[in-house]
Amino acid sequence: MDYTAAQSGFRQRKLQPNMRLRNSSVDGPDGSQLFDDTSAAGPGAQGVYRNQQAGPQAAGLPGQSFLSDPMSNLAMVYGSSLASQGREMVDKNLDRFIPISKLKYYFAVDTVYVGKKLGILVFPYMHESWEVCYQQDIPVAPRFDVNAPDLYIPTMGFITYILVAGLALGTQDRFSPELLGVQASSALVWLIMEVLVVLLSLYLVTVNTDLTTIDLLAFSGYKYVGMIVGVVAGLLFGKTAYYLSLLWCCAAIFVFMIRTLRLKLLSEAAAEGKLVRGARNQLRMYLTMSIAAAQPIFMYWLTYHLIR
Numbered sequence: 464m465d466y467t468a469a470q471s472g473f474r475q476r477k478l479q480p481n482m483r484l485r486n487s488s489v490d491g492p493d494g495s496q497l498f499d500d501t502s503a504a505g506p507g508a509q510g511v512y513r514n515q516q517a518g519p520q521a522a523g524l525p526g527q528s529f530l531s532d533p534m535s536n537l538a539m540v541y542g543s544s545l546a547s548q549g550r551e552m553v554d555k556n557l558d559r560f561i562p563i564s565k566l567k568y569y570f571a572v573d574t575v576y577v578g579k580k581l582g583i584l585v586f587p588y589m590h591e592s593w594e595v596c597y598q599q600d601i602p603v604a605p606r607f608d609v610n611a612p613d614l615y616i617p618t619m620g621f622i623t624y625i626l627v628a629g630l631a632l633g634t635q636d637r638f639s640p641e642l643l644g645v646q647a648s649s650a651l652v653w654l655i656m657e658v659l660v661v662l663l664s665l666y667l668v669t670v671n672t673d674l675t676t677i678d679l680l681a682f683s684g685y686k687y688v689g690m691i692v693g694v695v696a697g698l699l700f701g702k703t704a705y706y707l708s709l710l711w712c713c714a715a716i717f718v719f720m721i722r723t724l725r726l727k728l729l730s731e732a733a734a735e736g737k738l739v740r741g742a743r744n745q746l747r748m749y750l751t752m753s754i755a756a757a758q759p760i761f762m763y764w765l766t767y768h769l770i771r
Contacts, residue, residue, distance in 0.1 A: 569614040569677060571604040579609045580616055584688045585712065587719040593726060610723075614677065617684020624650065624687045624765075627694050631769040634698065650765055657683050657761065661754055665728075668746045674727050682723065686716050686758045690766050697770035705770045713759035720755035 583590050596608045605611040625647045632638040632646075658679050665672065689712025697705025728747045 565675075565677065566614070568602075568604060569612065569681065571606055572613050572615045573606040576606045576609060576613070577616065580605075580613070581688060583609065584616075584685055584719060585692070585715055587715050587722065590722075593722045595726075612678050612681035614681050614684070617681055617687060620684060620687030620691065621650065621654075623691055624694075627691055627698075628769055631694055631698055635771055653761060653765065654680075654683055657757065664750055664753075668750055670728055670747055670750070672727050678727075682720065682754075683758075685719065686762050689713065689716050690762050693762070694766050694769050702770050705766075709762060709766065713762055716758045716762070717755045720758055721751060724751045724754060 593610055595610045596603045602608070602611055605613040605615075625643065628646045629638060629643045632642060658676065661679050661683075662676065665674070689709065692712050693705050693709030696708035725748075728751050729744065
């Protein structure tokens, strides 16, 4: 009994220091709590605590001080003015070489104009009036005048010609992306060379005309309509149909170019009401005939290898 009591007393003395150590981590010497117990606090209390810590830092953000600085505002205004001046300079220089503002005129077309223009390109013999209408010395938009040049038909004609060429090569088991690219690049190079030669000829002959580079590009691009007709006829009905349809379209584009360009290149003589016999006017007539005769040559050169 004495041994058991002594042993139980030893256990009690053994456990008392542990209890004091556990309580000493929570309570101070005077029984007060050293740390606040936040384990039972809700989300609201934690949010208030975080806002209190973030308050002084948020008040001193560098972005707010930068925006409130007058020098930074002045720098922003100066930078925007420089950007606007640079954009105006780029637009002015770009418009000098590529008149983007004038391109809207050449694409101002509608369905009625496109239908009538295609009819004139294929059947120019029935068309009577070839003069371009003006309104206050400014030519009217193509959708109001079928004689006005446009870029919509040449652009769509060029793209359609490349697609038809790819179809023709595919039916002959000769299609490849490289060959189609060569076909497109060669057609584009020949078109650019044609326009450059015409510009050089106009400069050498010293013709006073209102023809622009875009006008010459439009007139030279009208031949793609006849090329498409010839290739499609050849694919559907054979080589004989290709030659017959291409011959018709070549004659049509020749008449179209003669009747259109003679009013442009012989504008001085047309203003007087008669054709003046002279060396300069003869050169203009020869130039008009040469431009018109070059269209059938290009039409055959760019399509004959597509029909076999």
